[in-house]
Amino acid sequence: MRRVIAIGFKDLRLLKRDRMGMVWVIGFPLVVAVFFGSILGGAGEGEHSTMSVAVMDMDDSPGSRAFVQRLKESDALSIKEGMTADRARDAVRRGKLVGFVVVEKGYGDSWEIFHGGKPPVTWQVDPARQIEKGLLGSLIMEASFQILRERFSDPPSMREQIKKAVRSIDEQQDLTPAKRAMLKTFFHALEAFIGAGGAKAFAQDRASTQDEAEAITPVRRRTEPASAFAVTFPQAILWGMLGCTAGFAVSMVKERTEGTLLRLRIAPLSQAQILAGKGLACWLACVGVTVFILLVGRLFFDVQIENPTGLVLAAVSTAACFVGMTMLLGMTGKTPPAVEGAVWGIGLLMAMLGGGMLPLIVMPSWLRTASVISPIRWGILAFEGAIWRHFSLSEMALPCVILIAIGVASFAAGVAVLRRAET
Amino acid sequence: MIRAQDLRKVYGDLVAVDGISLEIQRGEAFGLLGPNGAGKTTTIHMLVGALSPDAGQIEMDGAADATRPDIRRRIGVAPQTLSLYEELTGAENLAFFGRMYRVRGGRLKERVAWGLAFAGLTERASDRVKTYSGGMKRRLNLACALVHDPAVLFLDEPTVGVDPQSRNYIFENIETLKQQGCTVVYTTHYMEEAQRLCDRVAIMDHGKVLALDAVETLIDRHGGASVIEAELERPPADASALPGRLDGTSLRIETERPLEVTAELTALGIRFLSLRIRRPDLETVFLALTGRSLRD
Secondary structure, rough: HHHHHHHHHHHHHHHHHHHHHHHHHHHOOOOOOOHHHHHHHOOHHHHOOOEEEEEOOOOOOOOHHHHHHHHHOOOOOEEEEEEEEEEEEEEOOOOOOEEEEEEEOOOHOOOOOOOOOOOOEEEEOOOOOHHHHHHHHHHHHHHHHHHHHHHOHHHHHHHHHHHHHHHHHHHHHOOOOOHHHHHHHHHHHHHHHHHHOOHHHHHHHHHHHHHHHHHEEEEEEEEOOOOOOHHHHHHHHHHHHHHHHHHHHHHHHHHHHHOOHHHHHHOOOOOHHHHHHHHHHHHHHHHHHHHHHHHHHHHOOOOOOHHHHHHHHHHHHHHHHHHHHHHHHHOOOOOHHHHHHHHHHHHHHHHHOOOOOHHHHHEEEEEEHHHHHHHHHHHHHHHHHHHOOOHHHHHHHHHHHHHHHHHHHHHHHHHHHHHHOOO | OOOEEEEEEEOOEEEEEEEEEEEOOOOOOEEEEOOOOOOHHHHHHHHHHOOOOOOOEEEEEEOOOOOHHHHHEEEEEEEEOOOOOOOOHHHHHHHHHHHHOOOOOOHHHHHHHHHHOOOOOOOHHHEEEOOOOHHHHHHHHHHHHOOOOOOOEEEEOOOOOOOOOHHHHHHHHHHHHOOOOOOEEEOOOOOHHHOOOOOEEEEEEOOOOEEEEEEEHHHHHHHOEEEEEEOOOOOOHHHHHHOEEEOOOOEEEOOOOHHHHHHHHOOOOOEEEEEEEOOOHHHHHHHHHHOOOOOO
């Protein structure tokens, strides 16, 4: 065992002294994590980017002011007020604003519950930013429905609205007596319901539902990462492991071509001891890279680990997978440059396919299906499962077992190649 | 101590070693002499258990399996390529290979210090191997094979690409090891090295042993006559009285008795401007056996 450890530590020392190798193992993955994490929205709740939108309130009624206030409260919007329509349009043209919203005259009337027509709100968005157009539309809808819901749960306001509606029915000349009687019966019944505390109960019920929702929020499973860094740091770990694979596969070819493997083979060591020593070094390097990258993520980018046991499983099984691949690539390559090229070429393909460059979620479905052949996909899934997907241990089993299976199969293939070379 | 019987190794259509048999005695310096591609390295690799022969048997100290750990502990190999970790220091290389042979603790420190002194690298012990000259690396390559104090040392072309000073250093070290009773198996294509260092030599070509014996015996048996090459002060009046061939003032004589013939010429009153007696060597033995030079 001592000699296995001696081989492992010798390889780790060689990796440490290879400055370029360390750049690929530590430096590059961290750059990937920070760069893509920042692009994808950084630290989520605290730092995500907002849409700058101008709002022109042409109605200036209590209703329109409440609507504008709702928009201002949205985390996704940064509202600019006091602009004219022309200035707002010019700012959009110059790319200073994403778009503008006009609350037209008469919005206050449409605010009434039984108004009937659509609220007169118009908006325009920079044609180059179609994604934001959809988002702005949904935020306007959300603000309108919030106001409507609040009015339903406010008894005095509801009574006032019912009185207005009844007056309006009386003023309508074209209504048949039967229709008029039916509508008035409905509104009187509604007024009686509110008088009996129905609206209050409705409001309380809503409040209690809200309370419940707030109460269960802390224990509810999150289905999305706390920040973009929770997505990019698992990717970075896989890049770091690819760097380890490249470094160790190249060192194995060097051992073969430079004769040091011959020295080891004629020493009183079994083949298993030599391979175990080399595998140990690669495994320790992969686990070390995982720990280092996550430590940086935790200390500087607030990457939280939701399932530490799952993380250990992910690190152990992903490292095992990369050890196997290292063995196979190191034994099949003829020269160090050829192996280095092969590792990065294959690694790049696997990373592209497995979500190591762009998250799988932005890929078309056929590509997501094809990604099952990439160990990078399973590695990322395992780490994400432990970091933010809240995988249970049984859910962790699938990616971990697949990773270990790939590792064992690759290792066995590498050993077979070595044995053939010895005869 | 080492016995090989009918060893054969084939790579595709190439017969690298073709039925070699040899025996090496304890404490002997045994040379495998032959041109590049003769099969010397393949033979060494089979003897040390790095390659499995396609046919034939190998015995090492009576054991049929050269890969047994107790047998391997008694063997040291300095491969032809510089088998060192360039990013490690000289001391780290020695310590690592020592550990592989279960040398530990104080004994390891002692052997590392011995290896550095043996290679003349004590002052450069903490420098990385990549900063060493070619000669220094060669010497360290040899020291790494000796760090566990083996009884048998296999040296595969240990002086390739080495400056004359380092070559001499290596020769002196090997001669010291011989005196200490170490068995040395030495491959080379430099006949003067084999002649200087080896008690017995096997001359190899195309995977076969063409001749195997003590150096002097091989020369006596296959080397032919000595050659006297002389430049005369003036041609003698009667050139027909001279042995050999006279061309102007240049005289060339092939003879089994070079010293006696030279004395006879002097007695005849022949005066020499220059005189050279060339004894047959392993180069001429190889030429006689194969019809070509070792360096062809």
